[in-house]
Every structure is written in structure tokens, then in C-alpha cells.
Amino acid sequence: MNMQMSIPDLEAKRDQKIKLSIKGISKNYGSATVLQSLDLDVRNGELLTLLGPSGSGKTTLLQIICGLTDPTSGSLVIDGRDQTRLPVNQRDIGVVFQHYALFPHLTVAENVAFPLQMRHVARDEIKRRVEDALAMVNLSHVGERFPKALSGGQQQRVALARCLVYRPGVILMDEPLGALDRKLRETMQMEIKRIHRETGATIIFVTHDQEEALALSDRICLMNDGRIAQIDRPQVVYDQPANRFAAEFIGLSNIFEGELVANGLVTPDGPIPFDAEASASRCMMVRPEHVEFGKEGIGYFNATVVESIYAGSSSLVMAKLASGLTILSQRPASSTDIAIGSVVGVSWTPNDVRFLQ
Numbered sequence: 001m002n003m004q005m006s007i008p009d010l011e012a013k014r015d016q017k018i019k020l021s022i023k024g025i026s027k028n029y030g031s032a033t034v035l036q037s038l039d040l041d042v043r044n045g046e047l048l049t050l051l052g053p054s055g056s057g058k059t060t061l062l063q064i065i066c067g068l069t070d071p072t073s074g075s076l077v078i079d080g081r082d083q084t085r086l087p088v089n090q091r092d093i094g095v096v097f098q099h100y101a102l103f104p105h106l107t108v109a110e111n112v113a114f115p116l117q118m119r120h121v122a123r124d125e126i127k128r129r130v131e132d133a134l135a136m137v138n139l140s141h142v143g144e145r146f147p148k149a150l151s152g153g154q155q156q157r158v159a160l161a162r163c164l165v166y167r168p169g170v171i172l173m174d175e176p177l178g179a180l181d182r183k184l185r186e187t188m189q190m191e192i193k194r195i196h197r198e199t200g201a202t203i204i205f206v207t208h209d210q211e212e213a214l215a216l217s218d219r220i221c222l223m224n225d226g227r228i229a230q231i232d233r234p235q236v237v238y239d240q241p242a243n244r245f246a247a248e249f250i251g252l253s254n255i256f257e258g259e260l261v262a263n264g265l266v267t268p269d270g271p272i273p274f275d276a277e278a279s280a281s282r283c284m285m286v287r288p289e290h291v292e293f294g295k296e297g298i299g300y301f302n303a304t305v306v307e308s309i310y311a312g313s314s315s316l317v318m319a320k321l322a323s324g325l326t327i328l329s330q331r332p333a334s335s336t337d338i339a340i341g342s343v344v345g346v347s348w349t350p351n352d353v354r355f356l357q
């Protein structure tokens, strides 16, 4: 037998190594079920985001992983070992929360040193590792300052350094950038990506911001109502949403429902012909960037333009169909203006249609 593996094989093997397994985890609070028998494998060294609306169970799941909350049923396996009942301080997990929670009476360097002191690391070693951690977040120059003399983004980076300094195998971040303005958020997203690459840590990152999830993740775990709606690479979740929830939660979408017939879908606005063998779903979606507003009478239906929103590199044009359904088309900002009130023909390429469950 040939025992040699090619490089892609080896890479595939490494990627598939599981760091953490959530097996049938449920959580009830009284009669309310907050997590519904969840199964999830997190791969070694991946950055997985938990994305979902408020109340979908993201924080609850993180708290179960780090040991602050007990699951009602199910188990948690980390590094091949059942850790469901292991106390918080015995898990190899670091946590960064939305509110940085630095100690105000300690300097930045002392804040970062704190977890190492708790672990009785030698003084020389602490000094070296604090310097390394501060360099990692580009804050070597502020070690002697107190937290109140830092900006919000700098404080968040100190919180990150304090988590990185003891090199946990798994880092959990619960909306760590939620309190920052947009520009800082974007800068911090780049920092987190870089740190992830440099440390190889497994990161589970919670957000309810879909753009943040698309920008950061190796995979997105989309949650809805205590269940996983879809888990996949960002491109796949965006381009091939598994269901209506996923299509509506990530990106903008035009969704049509109707009666499935032999050669297409009959909607209240008229038929959308397609090869019905391609799908047995009565719900389909087209992203706005694939919708063309052209000459009246050309395409699937006519619509009346009601609004146009300029967004720098593109414009989003909204038009109403006869049924009252609004349809969105995203156009390059350079394209010719469409007058509000004008009637357009709506079309798209059949390849750009996605059928939803």
C-alpha cells in the first residue's frame, strides 16, 4: 500500500482535526428551551463565528463552553476529553467580553500580567510574556498607563492581550467589538484576523453583525431560536443559503413564493418559468446584485421604482410589483439614473436563482 500522502491530503487531515465537540447540548430555563439539542464540531485552529439575532442562544452556548453555565443535557468534548462538568478554571479557555472589564487601578502591563500571576508563573517569564502580548496587539508603548487613559479600541486590545498572554487553546469572544465605532471595529477585525493567523488559536467569536461574520470567519454558524440554521464557509452561506432564514439574515435578498408547477413557479405577480426538475421548492431567492431593472415589458414582470439609495460604489434601487412586493436591485453607481415613478422590467439570469427550504 502506498503510505505517502500528498500535501493537499495532509492539509485536509489537519483541517479536519476536531478541537471541540458539542454533542446534543440543550439548555432550558424553566419551561423555555434556549438551546435545542445542538451538535457542532469546531476544528483545530479555525475561527468560527456564532451569528444570529438577539436571543438566539449565542451567549448561552459560549457560557456552556467556558463552564459558566451547565447544560441541561448533552456533552462537551475538548481535545478528546469530556469536559462537561470540569470547573471553569480547569478548562484551557480564554474569554473576551463586549465590555472590556479591565482593572482600573492596575496599569495596562499589570492587567495583562494578572492571569499569569494567578497561575504562579515566574516573574521574569511574566515580564517577557506581557511584553510579547502587548507587542502582539501593537500596544508596547502604553504598558505603564492606566486603562482610563486609553481609547475604547486600545482598551479592547488590552483585554485581548490579557486573554492571549496565557495562550489558551480556545478563545471565546462575545461581541468584543460591539462597543466600538465602525472604523475601529474594522481595524480590530484585521487585528483579530492577524492574531488568529499568528497564534493558530481556535477562536469562537460571537456577533449579531453579519458583515463582521462575513469578514472574519473561516466558518459561520448561523443560529436561530436555539438551533443551527446553517454552518458553512462565509461564501457558501451567502451564495447558497440553506433556508429562508439564512437568506434573509445574511445580505439582502429578493424572495418569491408561489405555487410550484411543471415548468416553474406561479407567483401573485406572474409566472417565473424554470426547469422545475432543478428544485422542488416553492420558495426562491435572487440577490439584488443579480437583479436587472431594464426596459418595461422585458423580463419576468414590470415594477414601479419607488426609491433609490446611493451607497458610494453602488446604488440600491427599490421597485414595487403589482402585488405590493418590493424588489431590490443593486447597480454600479456609474450606471444611468432610474427615475422614481418609472416602470421597469425585472429580469435576472436563471443561474443566479437559489431555491430555499
Ligand SMILES: Nc1ncnc2c1ncn2[C@@H]1O[C@H](COP(=O)(O)OP(=O)(O)OP(=O)(O)O)[C@@H](O)[C@H]1O
Residues within 6 Å of the ligand: 029, 034, 052, 053, 054, 055, 056, 057, 058, 059, 060, 061, 208
Ligand atoms: N439566566 C437566564 N434565565 C432565563 N432565561 C435566560 C437566561 N439567560 C438567557 N436567557 C434567555 O435565553 C435566550 C438566549 O439568550 P442568549 O443570551 O444566549 O442570547 P444571545 O443570542 O446571546 O442574544 P444577544 O445577541 O442579545 O446577546 C434569551 O431568550 C434569554 O432571555
Ligand SMILES: [Mg+2]
Residues within 6 Å of the ligand: 058, 059, 060
Ligand atoms: Mg449575547
